[in-house]
Amino acid sequence: MTTDTHNGSVPASDVRGRRVLDLLDKAIDSQSLLVRKNIARARQRNPEASPAQVIRSLERMYVSALTGTGAAVGGTAAAPGVGTGVALALSAGKALSSLELTALFALALAEVHGVPIDELERRRTIVMGIMLGGTGSTTITKIAGRTGQHWGRQIVAKVPVETLRQINKVLGKNFITKYGTKQGIVVLGRVAPFGIGAVIGGGANAAMAALAVKASRRAFGPAPESWDG
Incomplete structure (x- = not known):
């Protein structure tokens, strides 16, 4: 099956593939500006939270939001001693797609670990590497x-x-x-009702969340002992 474009007919799979990468770049662009601002706000609200506490909270809120376990992330503390301020590190006050949520999660972790995210190529590597799990890490190191x-x-x-x-x-x-099918695009573009107390479901979302958390731990390793570190 082909689809007409300005350059002629191209396979529908190529169109879907391009759409997947467009969704990726859009998610990265839209969330990159929020990462440092929201982590700074989270730390201001709870200066005693360590990097490890913040990372655990980010993981729990990400998994809860993506798999629909019922956490009202915008107003509920996700880890003892961290408080609602850290919720702002993942909540932009609006509904986020699954891909936007994952991009924000991955880039927030990079920021906590002190990994530079100023350049687009570095942001792309971080987000795709985490979403691809073991395949991503193997490709990157090779x-x-x-x-x-x-x-x-x-x-x-x-x-x-x-x-x-x-x-x-x-x-x-x-x-x-991995995501260039119609179903994959639906998974990436699905809106997570983030920060409003609603929930979502689906095995694909649960699998994506588990993969991303596991891959992020492999990517960054232990949390810094202090913010200065």
Whole structure:
């Protein structure tokens, strides 16, 4: 099956693949501006929260919001001793799609770990690498020519942008393979009723949340001992 474009007919799978990458870039762009602002706000509300506490809270709120376990994230503390301020680190006060929520989660973790997220290619590597799980980490370490744990800190934070572009080309193809079906697009674009107390469901969302949390721990490793660290 083909679809007409300005350049002629192209396979429908290519159109869906392009749409997946467009959704990815849109999610990254829309959430990147919120990460530092919201984490700073969270720390102001609870200066005693350690990086490890914030990360645990981010994980719990992300999983709750994506799998529909019933947490009203915008107004409920997710971890003892952290408080509602940390909820702002994942809540922009509006409904977020599954992909937007995952992008915000991944970039927030990078910020807590001190990994630079100023450049688009680094943000793409972080988000796609976490969403692709083991496949993502294998691709990243292979193309970067580096071994060792915690690619989020050892590779994304240190290798040149040109290397990240090469990595992202391969990650992008894998990302399309994983999410480039009609069902995949629906999963990525599904609106999570975030911050308003409503819930969502579905095995695909639960699987995505579990994969992202596991992959993020592999990517970044233990939390910093202090914010200065």
